[in-house]
Amino acid sequence: GIQVEQSPPDLILQEGANSTLRCNFSDSVNNLQWFHQNPWGQLINLFYIPSGTKQNGRLSATTVATERYSLLYISSSQTTDSGVYFCAVLVGFKTIFGAGTRLFVKA
Amino acid sequence: EPEVTQTPSHQVTQMGQEVILRCVPISNHLYFYWYRQILGQKVEFLVSFYNNEISEKSEIFDDQFSVERPDGSNFTLKIRSTKLEDSAMYFCASRSGGSETQYFGPGTRLLVL
Numbered sequence: 001g002i003q004v005e006q007s008p009p010d011l012i013l014q015e016g017a018n019s020t021l022r023c024n025f026s027d028s029v030n031n032l033q034w035f036h037q038n039p040w041g042q043l044i045n046l047f048y049i050p051s052g053t054k055q056n057g058r059l060s061a062t063t064v065a066t067e068r069y070s071l072l073y074i075s076s077s078q079t080t081d082s083g084v085y086f087c088a089v090l091v092g093f094k095t096i097f098g099a100g101t102r103l104f105v106k107a
Numbered sequence: 108e109p110e111v112t113q114t115p116s117h118q119v120t121q122m123g124q125e126v127i128l129r130c131v132p133i134s135n136h137l138y139f140y141w142y143r144q145i146l147g148q149k150v151e152f153l154v155s156f157y158n159n160e161i162s163e164k165s166e167i168f169d170d171q172f173s174v175e176r177p178d179g180s181n182f183t184l185k186i187r188s189t190k191l192e193d194s195a196m197y198f199c200a201s202r203s204g205g206s207e208t209q210y211f212g213p214g215t216r217l218l219v220l
Binding site: 030044088098 | 138140142148149150151152155157162163165196198206207208209210211213214216
């Protein structure tokens, strides 16, 4: 089956720093979403981005479907950005999540 | 803004007992999903549901699991005879027919003793 790999697995940032999270997938997919799981366990939609680039405030994402990867950019990080960032791909009716990148932003 | 809701937020049960987890998807959504997340691990797909039938299920979704949409608003996951390894957070999600974006509920944390 399709493999979804995220890197880095863990990331520690100083508040105000920028970061790039990566998601690689092993085969063609119907769509790709980025989620933020906050420290309370809630899964929050960030982007639905099967291809191209989108921006929402300090966050932006780019998916290059032909090269099977997606990037999530976080600029001017804040302590509230802490949590786990997951990418998830849809293959048919099945959604496959990556293992996530655990981000901790220090004040 | 409409949101997916789940009840209960927490449930503790004894091994071998049946549990029913409830979800109310967003009202005009047509596709429904259940996922689970064992503590500290990634989110795992269990099942997708459309037009009153299962669209796809994972290898985790064995005979002890079932899903139902008993009325126009609720979507339930039943675990017939719980095992210790069923302890996890269970998320429900839904999406509309015109969008691929899935919206997740807050989850039910299930603890099997």
